[in-house]
Amino acid sequence: MTVQSPPRDWWKSAVVYQVYPRSFADANGDGMGDLRGIIGKLDYLQQLGVDVVWLSPIYRSPQDDNGYDIADYQDIDPMFGTLADLDDLIEGLHSRGMKLVMDLVVNHSSDEHPWFVESRSSTDNPKRDWYWWRPAREGFDPGEPGAEPTNWMGFFSTPAWQLDPLTNEYYLHLFSVKQPDLNWENPDVRQAVYAMMTWWLDRGVDGFRMDVINLISKVASLPDGEPFPGSQYGNGMPFVMNGPRVHEFLHEMHEAVFTGREGAFITVGETPGATLEDAILYTDAAREEVDMIFQFEHVGLDNAGGDKWHPIPLDLVALKANLGKWQDGLAERGWNSLYWNNHDQPRVVSRFGDDAPEFRERSAKMLGGLLHLHRGTPYVYQGEELGMTNMAFTSIDEMNDIEAKNYFRLATAVEGADPDEVFARMAPRNRDNARTPMQWDASDGAGFTTGTPWLRVNPNHTAINAAAQVDDPDSVFAFYRAIIALRHEHPIVAHGDFTMLLPDDPHVYAFTRSLDGETWLVLGNFSRQDETPALDAAWTGPDVTRMIGNYPDRAAGETITLRPWELLVLRRASS
Ligand code: ISL
Numbered sequence: 001m002t003v004q005s006p007p008r009d010w011w012k013s014a015v016v017y018q019v020y021p022r023s024f025a026d027a028n029g030d031g032m033g034d035l036r037g038i039i040g041k042l043d044y045l046q047q048l049g050v051d052v053v054w055l056s057p058i059y060r061s062p063q064d065d066n067g068y069d070i071a072d073y074q075d076i077d078p079m080f081g082t083l084a085d086l087d088d089l090i091e092g093l094h095s096r097g098m099k100l101v102m103d104l105v106v107n108h109s110s111d112e113h114p115w116f117v118e119s120r121s122s123t124d125n126p127k128r129d130w131y132w133w134r135p136a137r138e139g140f141d142p143g144e145p146g147a148e149p150t151n152w153m154g155f156f157s158t159p160a161w162q163l164d165p166l167t168n169e170y171y172l173h174l175f176s177v178k179q180p181d182l183n184w185e186n187p188d189v190r191q192a193v194y195a196m197m198t199w200w201l202d203r204g205v206d207g208f209r210m211d212v213i214n215l216i217s218k219v220a221s222l223p224d225g226e227p228f229p230g231s232q233y234g235n236g237m238p239f240v241m242n243g244p245r246v247h248e249f250l251h252e253m254h255e256a257v258f259t260g261r262e263g264a265f266i267t268v269g270e271t272p273g274a275t276l277e278d279a280i281l282y283t284d285a286a287r288e289e290v291d292m293i294f295q296f297e298h299v300g301l302d303n304a305g306g307d308k309w310h311p312i313p314l315d316l317v318a319l320k321a322n323l324g325k326w327q328d329g330l331a332e333r334g335w336n337s338l339y340w341n342n343h344d345q346p347r348v349v350s351r352f353g354d355d356a357p358e359f360r361e362r363s364a365k366m367l368g369g370l371l372h373l374h375r376g377t378p379y380v381y382q383g384e385e386l387g388m389t390n391m392a393f394t395s396i397d398e399m400n401d402i403e404a405k406n407y408f409r410l411a412t413a414v415e416g417a418d419p420d421e422v423f424a425r426m427a428p429r430n431r432d433n434a435r436t437p438m439q440w441d442a443s444d445g446a447g448f449t450t451g452t453p454w455l456r457v458n459p460n461h462t463a464i465n466a467a468a469q470v471d472d473p474d475s476v477f478a479f480y481r482a483i484i485a486l487r488h489e490h491p492i493v494a495h496g497d498f499t500m501l502l503p504d505d506p507h508v509y510a511f512t513r514s515l516d517g518e519t520w521l522v523l524g525n526f527s528r529q530d531e532t533p534a535l536d537a538a539w540t541g542p543d544v545t546r547m548i549g550n551y552p553d554r555a556a557g558e559t560i561t562l563r564p565w566e567l568l569v570l571r572r573a574s575s
Helices: 035-039 042-048 083-095 114-121 187-203 246-257 276-283 316-329 360-372 402-414 419-426 476-489 491-495
Strands: 016-019 052-055 072-076 099-104 161-164 169-172 207-210 266-270 292-294 307-311 377-381 497-501 508-515 518-525 545-549 567-573
Touching: 035 083, 042 476, 072 083, 072 187, 083 099, 083 187, 099 266, 187 246, 246 276, 276 292, 276 316, 307 419, 316 497, 316 508, 360 377, 360 476, 360 518, 360 567, 402 419, 476 491, 476 545, 491 508
Parallel strands: 016 052, 016 377, 052 099, 099 207, 207 266, 266 292
Antiparallel strands: 161 169, 497 508, 508 518, 518 567, 545 567
16 A cells, blocks of 8 residues: 655645634633643534644743743643643644644743843853843943833834843843843754754644744844834834845755655744735745745734724725735745734634624624635634634723733823723734633633633623534534635635736625636625625526525526625636
8 A cells, every 4th residue: 555645735725723722721620721621622623624723832931921932942831731731632633634733932932941041141151142132232321211222112012122130231022021032143043943843843743833933033233223203212123024034044944844854744934024025935835934924914904004003994995905916926936824813813703894793603704715715725713713703801901911011001101191092992902802712602611611711701602602503504613614625625725826806896805716617706795785796797697606605595697796794605617
């Protein structure tokens, strides 16, 4: 018997499911999700039909940024379980035909990682250069206002440099003060990371989601950024995003970790600020960097001035122009990832859909179906397949996330804005919207925990939960299952050409996919009204079949009028 090796780009036909472990399933009743909890839900994931499970970080961590601050890359945090539990999870996934992707957070470590503990201990420690240390700016005393080595603000509304009293020098942290940036210029850092990745692959994991991987190469001269209006701080992003050596580093990583290794792997780089031009370089298979990236443009369209804390309504025409650009731009070289939400983004049904009770299910299905029929690898974020919504937080004290807390502090205490006004703007956007516990059933702890959950359960779990949906053929869950199956059954979904239609229609999203003599038409209504898009008459002809939709079928030959939040997918032989 010959064993067929999987095609090199098997992940083009795959669907990835993201688990945020602390909010997924709690097996030991301490209010925090854990690995045993995930193991208990593998049949659920298999029933949904996903191919790959990506776990947000479960490594040993002080949890300053919910595990994105890692103190030991080769151990499991006790709150999640043990390495033996992880081995069981890998085994449980593999035996069901699924794969495991680990989060790889190597732009920074925790300040409690032994590397940083050594690095900070003295200016001549051998690991000093593993992080970015700099003295105070010339002419300033350490700690004086303006003494930071550069004027950069970080991602979490704080300056990007922290003075360490031990040696009176500053270290760079683009995220929290407990997330010092590793210095990838140092080859020893890179080799340590590659060795760690290899160790995980040897253990059986199938790939990595690489956290902010486009920040690993900084402009080494560390120039000041353009000052923000009225502020002593400026924008350092141009000097850290998609930096001068990032492609070199990613190719080196690929060679060191994956070249010559048997197996079927998947890599996806998280790359805020990456343009289409950057993406082509990151994902062109011939360059051997990563298989795909998470780009951020489409989740920035409803931000005023690019600021996530100033939400504005989505302009559908802009969304189509943007996603259409990415579809065209990666048609020949590279590959798209497809996502609406994750642990950093609000729930899509509340953001781009309509979470009013009468439209929630319809719009959740429409958004899921529409996304998965683009060309690229789709990602489902836990609970999306149930149509889980944003949380109606009532005060900042209910929020846990460091990004939200820091911003609230900056906007109110430092800049003097009205706390109620700031909270109202933050409510639809803060990351905890996506982090409330998974809604398994209608019980008090939502079936997530028998204890007190670390973050309040969304009260709508009594109506929106897995138990109510898994056996209901009309549920959002059943719809996601069907759309995932469609990808597995029809090569056109993964591989077909993409053509955007009706770019100027303000309410209807329309495109075709074509492969081997057939064409599919995908239509999505982003409104509460009936919409009659201007379509080629051939789509009402007798040779058209309906592939999937979120309403009952219409009569043959009828003009296509889309009902509120309708998704309709039709197929015909190409002319
Ligand atoms: O969440 C964001 C948008 O609101 C970003 O600022 C986010 O921090 C950025 O996309 C990078 O995200 C990743 O790295 C962070 C971590 O907090 C996020 O959870 C992670 O996905 C630092 O590791």
